[in-house]
Amino acid sequence: MxxxxxxxxxxxxxxxxxxxxxxxxxxxxxxxxxxxxxxxxxxxxxxPMPVTAVFSLPRLAQAGVTVMQAQAEPDQYQIREKSLAHWLNYQRQHDDQARLKLIVNRQNQLVVGAEVYSTTADELINALAILIQQRVSVTRLHDLFLAYPSVATDLYGIWV
Ligand SMILES: Cc1cc2nc3c(=O)[nH]c(=O)nc-3n(C[C@H](O)[C@H](O)[C@H](O)COP(=O)(O)OP(=O)(O)OC[C@H]3O[C@@H](n4cnc5c(N)ncnc54)[C@H](O)[C@@H]3O)c2cc1C
Known part of the structure; x- marks a missing residue:
């Protein structure tokens, strides 16, 4: 500098x-x-770990290890893909294309990356980025209480 x-x-x-x-x-x-x-x-x-969003409609957001990196190293990473369209938060926004990919480290089962495509992807990716950077396990997340209904409350179901 x-x-x-x-x-x-x-x-x-x-x-x-x-x-x-x-x-x-x-x-x-x-x-x-x-x-x-x-x-x-x-x-x-x-x-720190990169976190970015494209502020289009729907939005596209990414944090940590990318899907391309995970695809290149299948022995190290597992890609878990989920549709979010049937969840209440997305139904009320008529966001029937909402979806998420989580990149999981096969060795320790920790989530190390995420990609989100939805109208509120910029909000969800920030919540996911905190969990990834703090290495939060599923068990620790179950002890948290979050304001409902918000995209962050879906973390309980997403982080499995
Ligand atoms: C259209 C657009 C959209 C963007 N969207 C995003 C986004 O969504 N998210 C994101 O993270 N980043 C976004 N960026 C990038 C982001 O704006 C820049 O990376 C960031 O502003 C860089 O900060 P900076 O302080 O280096 O420069 P700047 O924010 O550009 O600040 C430089 C300042 O210096 C002043 N200046 C220039 N010359 C002189 C001079 N000779 N004397 C005195 N003052 C001077 C300028 O007027 C300006 O105020 C976007 C950029 C653009 C152009």
């Missing part, structure tokens, strides 16, 4: 950082630089 002048830094879209030119990367780089300028020890930037 440092420019050819040591006191000048490039962040966000103008930085040749090799990451997508998106707002969440720009914000993360800003936080990293702010921390680094006051930290006694500076570590190389390490980006």
């Amino acid at each position: 440092r420019a050819n002048q040591p006191s000048i830094y490039a962040l966000g879209d103008c930085a040749a950082a090799g990451v997508p030119k998106l707002a969440n990367y720009a914000i993360y780089q800003g936080k990293y630089l702010g921390d680094s300028l006051v930290a006694p020890v500076v570590f190389p930037i390490k980006y």
Whole structure:
């Protein structure tokens, strides 16, 4: 991020950082630089798991290991595909094409990636991204209470 002048830094879209030119990367780089300028020890930037959405109608959203990566390594990953169309949250929105793919690590059975296609995919992918990044197991999710009806409440059924 440092420019050819040591006191000048490039962040966000103008930085040749090799990451997508998106707002969440720009914000993360800003936080990293702010921390680094006051930290006694500076570590190389390490980006969190990617989470993206196409804000079309319906929306398309993705987090973590992709379906393409999982298809290329079938010994390591299992792809679980679910239709969401018959769930109440999607019926009331007439979202009869809503669907989801979860990528599961075969070794430890943890979900490591997700792709969602629905009118509210941007909401669901953020909930899924938190569970993936926090390595939340099915058992831990059963102990949570969430406001009903919202797309996040479907996590109880999705995370199986
Ligand atoms: C149409 C569009 C849709 C997008 N949608 C999304 C999205 O849905 N999600 C997402 O994550 N990202 C999206 N992005 C990308 C996102 O906007 C950028 O990655 C993000 O804004 C980069 O932040 P930044 O601070 O690097 O640059 P900017 O947000 O572009 O900020 C740069 C600022 O510098 C100012 N400036 C420029 N030159 C000068 C100058 N000489 N002197 C003073 N000020 C100057 C500009 O006016 C601007 O305010 C979208 C981008 C576009 C163009």
